Amino acid sequence: MGKIMKNVIINMLEKALKVSVQKGQLSEFSLPYLELEPPANPEHGDYAANTAMILAAQIKQNPRKIAQIIQENISDTENIVEKIQIAGPGFINFFIKDDVWKRTLKKINEQNGKYGETDYGAGRRVQVEFVSANPTGPLHIGHARGAVVGDVISNLLKTSGYKVAKEYYINDAGNQMNNLGKSVLLRYRELLGEKIDFPESCYRGEYIKDIAGKIIKDEGEKYLNTDELSAINYFTSIAGRVILEEIKADLKDFGVVFDEYFSEKELYKNDGVTKLLDKLQKKGFVYSDGETLWFKTTDFGDEKDRVVVRKNGEPTYFAADIAYHQNKFDRGFETVIDIWGADHHGYMPRMRAGIQALGHNKESLKIILVQLVNLLRGGVPAAMSTRSGEFVTLREVLDEVGRDAARYNFLMRRSDSHLDFDLEVAKKQSNENPVYYVQYAHARICSILKMAQERGIDMPAYIDTDLSLLNEPEEKSLIKMLVRYPETVHGAAKSLEPHRIPFYLNELAGVFHSYYNKNKVISEDNRLTAARLFLIMMIRIVLENALDILGVSAPQKM
RNA sequence: GCGCCUGUAGCUCAGUUGGAUAGAGCAACGGACUUCUAAUCCGUGGGCCGAGAGUUCGAAUCCCUCCAGGCGCACCA
Numbered sequence: 001m002g003k004i005m006k007n008v009i010i011n012m013l014e015k016a017l018k019v020s021v022q023k024g025q026l027s028e029f030s031l032p033y034l035e036l037e038p039p040a041n042p043e044h045g046d047y048a049a050n051t052a053m054i055l056a057a058q059i060k061q062n063p064r065k066i067a068q069i070i071q072e073n074i075s076d077t078e079n080i081v082e083k084i085q086i087a088g089p090g091f092i093n094f095f096i097k098d099d100v101w102k103r104t105l106k107k108i109n110e111q112n113g114k115y116g117e118t119d120y121g122a123g124r125r126v127q128v129e130f131v132s133a134n135p136t137g138p139l140h141i142g143h144a145r146g147a148v149v150g151d152v153i154s155n156l157l158k159t160s161g162y163k164v165a166k167e168y169y170i171n172d173a174g175n176q177m178n179n180l181g182k183s184v185l186l187r188y189r190e191l192l193g194e195k196i197d198f199p200e201s202c203y204r205g206e207y208i209k210d211i212a213g214k215i216i217k218d219e220g221e222k223y224l225n226t227d228e229l230s231a232i233n234y235f236t237s238i239a240g241r242v243i244l245e246e247i248k249a250d251l252k253d254f255g256v257v258f259d260e261y262f263s264e265k266e267l268y269k270n271d272g273v274t275k276l277l278d279k280l281q282k283k284g285f286v287y288s289d290g291e292t293l294w295f296k297t298t299d300f301g302d303e304k305d306r307v308v309v310r311k312n313g314e315p316t317y318f319a320a321d322i323a324y325h326q327n328k329f330d331r332g333f334e335t336v337i338d339i340w341g342a343d344h345h346g347y348m349p350r351m352r353a354g355i356q357a358l359g360h361n362k363e364s365l366k367i368i369l370v371q372l373v374n375l376l377r378g379g380v381p382a383a384m385s386t387r388s389g390e391f392v393t394l395r396e397v398l399d400e401v402g403r404d405a406a407r408y409n410f411l412m413r414r415s416d417s418h419l420d421f422d423l424e425v426a427k428k429q430s431n432e433n434p435v436y437y438v439q440y441a442h443a444r445i446c447s448i449l450k451m452a453q454e455r456g457i458d459m460p461a462y463i464d465t466d467l468s469l470l471n472e473p474e475e476k477s478l479i480k481m482l483v484r485y486p487e488t489v490h491g492a493a494k495s496l497e498p499h500r501i502p503f504y505l506n507e508l509a510g511v512f513h514s515y516y517n518k519n520k521v522i523s524e525d526n527r528l529t530a531a532r533l534f535l536i537m538m539i540r541i542v543l544e545n546a547l548d549i550l551g552v553s554a555p556q557k558m
Numbered sequence: 559g560c561g562c563c564u565g566u567a568g569c570u571c572a573g574u575u576g577g578a579u580a581g582a583g584c585a586a587c588g589g590a591c592u593u594c595u596a597a598u599c600c601g602u603g604g605g606c607c608g609a610g611a612g613u614u615c616g617a618a619u620c621c622c623u624c625c626a627g628g629c630g631c632a633c634c635a
Contacts, residue, residue, distance in 0.1 A: 430597065503573095
């Protein structure tokens with residue numbers, strides 16, 4: 001699981017800075033955040049550091065001069081640097097030795113499915129909460145994006161050495177659920193011949209009728225005569241259960257499986273909410289105006305205080321949600337990540353206030369906002385009205401475009417960017433659809449390996465492979481890309497930005513396709529064939545590992 | 559009215575806490591299959607990074623003011 005190369009160089013820089021100060025060549029400074037980046041132009045080396053230019057502002061010296069001092073004091077303990085150049089306004093450019101890149105292929109071969117894993121998280125416990133839709137209807141396309149983003153962020157964190165738990169908070173208490181029960185009851189009566197004027201506020205989807213029909217089939221007409229309140233309660237619990245099971249099934253087929261489903265109702269049963277309110281009261285963050293109980297979220301930057309107990313004595317959703325978050329920390333999670341639809345962004349300040357009032361570090365709660373999905377069909381907006389029940393469900397998307405294409409499309413863009421999702425494009429098996437571009441690269445490699453086998457060529461082992469034969473420019477950049485894979489995963493995990501993986505994959509697949517078209521892997525030259533086979537085997541491993549993080553399949557054949 | 563997100567090629571979007579000459583895919587145009595998969599490749603064109611002012615060695619990126627679109631502004635969740 002070694003260190004990623006980037007960090008090895010950053011360590012070298014840090015040491016060199018210390019030495020420079022000790023020697024008195026540089027005056028004291030506060031250590032800046034050191035960042036390395038692969039330069040756009042390969043003539044500028046493999047990694048470029050802007051350290052000297054950042055320091056220049058702080059200690060008032062010429063950046064090129066600083067760069068020079070740093071360069072003199074760098075000791076290459078791992079023996080990986082070919083040369084260091086100072087260029088432009090004061091960049092320190094690192095050129096890595098050729099054989100270092102190639103040695104990394106050995107690591108990929110050994111680590112195989114584990115290549116890309118790092119221990120950046122050091123086993124710290126993180127919880128990722130996402131989807132959390134209340135079970136009043138099937139998941140729709142908007143939930144789907146949040147589901148994939150949450151799932152892949154969890155995978156990234158796991159790969160980076162965190163202990164991750166994925167959790168779904170079931171909002172199974174409150175008005176909306178009551179509404180659900182009422183909707184089912186009304187459909188129940190309707191199916192049994194009563195004339196019903198179906199109110200606007202109720203859920204109108206077909207699934208409501210299905211549930212009502214099922215109750216009739218199982219239990220007959222007896223709820224026509226029971227009192228309305230207990231009938232609604234009963235119908236609520238049945239409908240909630242049925243719908244939640246469907247949600248779970250849809251998610252499973254979408255490749256999203258949770259470690260835990262946490263029920264809001266259970267929270268109430270265990271007095272979680274009352275205890276929480278007591279706690280806030282003791283800390284003095286709660287006050288009453290005689291009718292309702294308010295939480296002073298303004299103490300933490302919210303624009304107004306928020307109600308936690310209503311006039312009618314019922315706690316608000318917000319009260320339960322703070323109790324829920326306290327519960328998360330009680331269970332030992334160091335960091336808690338919430339993934340919300342962007343339409344909930346106004347809720348952020350009060351949630352942050354909640355956890356701070358309870359004495360938690362502001363940084364321990366991270367909220368990712370996922371922008372809404374603009375659903376299109378052939379460029380034309382598709383109907384998305386929840387009220388009428390005419391929304392496009394996750395199930396329909398899965399049936400129509402398939403899991404791989406759906407997931408990949410949701411992952412290609414930054415979470416906070418609005419996403420156009422065109423059903424016609426997403427289901428097209430063509431070059432308009434990037435997921436196939438990447439999968440095709442994987443299938444192509446499998447096909448070459450199969451061909452080699454059929455011709456009786458043994459799969460080369462590292463020890464039998466002379467990698468110095470790989471000197472085509474595409475070969476060099478392929479190898480470098482493979483080495484950068486762990487950095488990419490690490491960066492994506494650190495910034496909670498899953499979209500970086502599809503971008504990496506597109507680039508890797510692109511260089512490979514280009515290489516493939518220009519060069520024969522299998523040739524008369526046995527040694528070269530072995531070296532190239534080994535290279536594409538390593539590419540295949542990285543493609544598979546990365547696709548695996550995305551929850552997208554890596555087909556052998558297409 | 560207030561708050562959050564977004565504005566980069568014709569379209570959809572990247573651009574790594576400010577870096578070297580702004581990138582990719584699609585679309586358009588012109589080429590490459592008796593060869594390990596043409597769901598591929600090679601080439602061409604395409605830009606006032608929404609506008610304006612500022613900060614500095616250096617700005618698509620940071621500050622301020624506007625403009626446009628989306629989403630919020632509950633004792634709903």
